[in-house]
Amino acid sequence: MEMLEGEKTFEVDLGNLMAFDSHFAFPSQQPPLSRQDLVNVCLQKGTELVQAIADSLFTLPSTEDVDGPLVNLPAPLTKLPREKHLPKPKPPTKWEAFAKKQGIQKRKKDKVVFDEQSGTWKRSYGYDHANDEDAIPIIEAKPTDDPGEDPFAKRKENKKGRVEKQEKHRLQNLKNAAKFGALPSHVQLAATSLPITGTQAAPKKVTKDILGNVAGIAATATASGGKFDKKLPGEKAPQHKGKYRKFLPVVEGTGIGSMEREQTEKILNKIMAKNSHDILNVTKAVTVHNVKKEKNRRSDKSKASSTNSKLKTQKKPFKKGSAKKDYAKGK
DSSP, rough: EEEEETTTTEEEEEETTEETTTTTTOOOOOSSSOOOHHHHHHHHHHHHHHHHHHHHHHHOOOOOOSSSSSEEOOSSOOOOOSSSOOOOOOOOOOHHHHHHTTTOOOOOOEEEEETTTTOOOOOSSSOOOOGHHHHSSSOOOTTTTTTTTTTHHHHHHHHHHHHHHHHHHHHHHHHHHHHHHHHOOOGHHHHHHHTTTTTSSSSOOOOOHHHHHHHHHTTSSSSSTSSSSSTTTOOOOOOOSSOOOOOOOSSSTTTTTHHHHHHHHHHHEEEEEEEHHHHOHHHHHHHHHHHHHHHHHHHHHHHHHHHHHHHHOOOOOOOOTTTHHHHHHOO
């Protein structure tokens, strides 16, 4: 939408809260404008554009609220470019391609199913899930089973084979995704540093620093930061680039009171320095300081005068009958 501001026409896009003056040009003169003059021109033009946006907002229908009037912005008119490129589509996995070809629809599984062993409803996966093979104490023998074979060991071996097959399929899907450059975000770091074996991309030269950074990130990815993990022979401790937080000891000992007082004073000084313009009244503080200084000066002056009076010799008053009494005592 176009808006007239005096004799000037501005293009206002309320959807993006943006205004533009297509007829504006910096003044061409000799000598050219200085940097400060150009800044002043930009500030003046920016003020006019912001005022145009504000005037346009007040023309929209509004609803009253406790905080003030509220308006609904129209749809944006200007298409702004993306900061990043469009994400590449992830290639379908082998199962997804097969399901699409056969017309198999993805069905949402129930989180709770009936467990035939215990006769109760349990989770379909996870800890203590329903129909768990490891929780079956007795396995019914079949006529085709080998009498000398352990059915429990065979079941464990079959489960291990299924897990390995699933992991093989997962790695193959990652290889296919790496060819199209559509790897998941959680493997981007490993893919850029250590390319997956079997990909067509040329392997990058891996330096010692890159390997150390990747190993450090993997080692500190646990909850304890790798403190309780087993170290490989020759592996160095991961570097801690941040600052260590220091806490006061829980048990009281010598010097704990002074440490707490220093910590409290440090926090208080930081707060007062940050908000000194709100907390401290400079005029009142100067007045109090001057009054206190004047009182100290008066008290020092009074003490000095009393000391001087004590140092002076004091003359005793002479009485007429005192000389005769002394003469009689002497006789």
